[in-house]
Amino acid sequence: xxxxxxxxxxxxxxxxxxxxxxxxxxxxxxxxxxxxxxxxxxxxxxxxxxxxxxxxxxxxxxxxxxxxxxxxxxxxxxxxxxxxxxxxxxxxxxxxxxxxxxxxxxxxxxxxxxxxxxxxxxxxxxxxxxxxxxxxxxxxxxxxxxxxxxxxxxxxxxxxxxxxxxxxxxxxxxxxxxxxxxxxxxxxxxxxxxxxxxxxxxxxxxxxxxxxxxxxxxxxxxxxxxxxxxxxxxxxxxxxxxxxxxxxxxxxxxxxxxxxxxxxxxxxxxxxxxxxxx
Numbered sequence: 001x002x003x004x005x006x007x008x009x010x011x012x013x014x015x016x017x018x019x020x021x022x023x024x025x026x027x028x029x030x031x032x033x034x035x036x037x038x039x040x041x042x043x044x045x046x047x048x049x050x051x052x053x054x055x056x057x058x059x060x061x062x063x064x065x066x067x068x069x070x071x072x073x074x075x076x077x078x079x080x081x082x083x084x085x086x087x088x089x090x091x092x093x094x095x096x097x098x099x100x101x102x103x104x105x106x107x108x109x110x111x112x113x114x115x116x117x118x119x120x121x122x123x124x125x126x127x128x129x130x131x132x133x134x135x136x137x138x139x140x141x142x143x144x145x146x147x148x149x150x151x152x153x154x155x156x157x158x159x160x161x162x163x164x165x166x167x168x169x170x171x172x173x174x175x176x177x178x179x180x181x182x183x184x185x186x187x188x189x190x191x192x193x194x195x196x197x198x199x200x201x202x203x204x205x206x207x208x209x210x211x212x213x214x215x216x217x218x219x220x221x222x223x224x225x226x227x228x229x230x231x232x233x234x235x236x237x238x239x240x241x242x243x244x245x246x247x248x249x250x251x252x253x254x255x256x257x258x259x260x261x262x263x264x265x266x267x268x269x270x271x272x273x274x275x276x277x278x
Contacts, residue, residue, distance in 0.1 A: 003256050005151050007179070008032035008040040009229040009249040010081075011242050013217035016051035018059075026070060028248050033074040035250040038108070038151035041213040042081035043229075044101070044160045044185045049219045053138055057086035057099045064104060064112065072110030077150040080104040081183035081213065082118065082159050089115065089144070098140045103157050103183060105148040113150060116157035117142025119278060120165055128189045129222040135161075143278050147175045153253070156208065160184040163198045163212070166205055171275040173206040173268055178255060180208045185215040191226020196238065204236035207262045209253050216244050234261040 010028040014021045025046055032040040047063055048056050056063075060083060067080040084099040094100055100117040107113050119142050121135040145168065146157045156172030156179070163182050172180055180202065186195050195212070203210035209231065216227025230241035231251045240251035262268070 004252050004254045005039065005153060006035065006037045006250055007151070007211060007231070007253050008035070008037035009211055009213035009231070009242070010040055010042045010046070011214055011216050011227055011229045011247050011249065012043055012046055013219065013225070013246055014043070014046055014049035014215060015219060016048055018048050018056065021047050021049075022066065024246070028246070029070050029074060029076070029078065031248045032250060033076045035248075037076060037250050039077040039079070039153065039155075041079040041181050041183055041211060043213045043215045044082045044183045045215070046081040046183075047083055049185065049215065050223065053084040053099050054086070054097050057084040060085050067104055067106050068110040068112065071106045071108060075108050077108045078106045079150070079155070079157070079181055079183065080106065085117070089117065094140050098138060100142060101139050101159065103159055105150055105155065105157060107150055114146050114148035114157070116146040116159070117144070118159040118162065119143070119145075119168065120161045122161040126187055126189050128187055128224070133187075145171050145175070145278070147172055147177050154178045156180045158182050160186065163202060166202065167275050167277070169202050169206040169208070170271070171277075173208050174271070174275065177206075177208050178258060179253060180206060180210045182210070182212040184212055186226045188224040188226050191228065195226055195228060196230065199230055200232045200236045200238065203232035203234055205267065207234045207258070207267055209233055209258060216246060234258050
């Protein structure tokens with residue numbers, strides 16, 4: 001069993017220019033691979049932030065193949081933050097104008113090992129320039145959790161607002177996750193208030209390493225993301241973090257440390273509540 005592995009979080013300021021975003025993502029992935037990362041996580045909506053998600057969903061297969069090509073070329077597993085999908089996992093269409101927002105997990109040989117559709121949608125009032133956010137106008141929620149095997153790790157998939165729901169983290173941990181990943185686009189306001197707190201608490205409560213790959217900077221006049229992508233260990237400590245500019249975080253995940261913490265404080269063994277949903 002893998003005892004330690006280098007993992008990466010890609011931090012971007014994505015716009016509605018798909019080609020520019022993919023060029024930025026490619027360079028960042030190359031940088032992560034150059035630092036021997038075995039797994040890299042792209043942020044939520046990495047290929048396009050804002051604009052016509054329904055229109056971009058027509059390019060779903062092309063974007064999936066792009067991710068697979070990057071993984072195969074670099075010999076590195078990639079979690080493709082999220083891209084819009086016009087079909088549900090069973091192949092049925094998502095009624096217009098909504099789409100699913102889907103995270104793809106791709107191994108180092110370019111093979112899709114699983115996918116996850118965001119469960120929790122950000123319908124909230126935030127004290128920033130945009131004010132009201134209503135993801136349910138644009139996205140249809142998923143209905144399943146997912147743990148995949150990548151780079152010798154059991155990885156629990158989640159997206160952004162999912163971070164606020166500890167029952168999901170508990171479910172992923174009980175399904176065997178070593179690492180929880182949160183490709184995100186936390187707002188500048190909510191990120192400053194809650195991002196690090198939620199990441200550390202999730203790692204501590206689940207007994208898993210927790211990696212957040214966040215959008216950052218100003219996407220549009222009324223929309224800014226927080227950045228500060230980070231890796232938290234199961235003791236609730238921040239192992240590594242970025243600032244508020246596009247960058248690549250590479251850090252080592254140590255499963256021996258995780259095992260030791262879990263043995264000393266066996267939270268999952270003591271858990272008396274079972275999460276059966278969604």
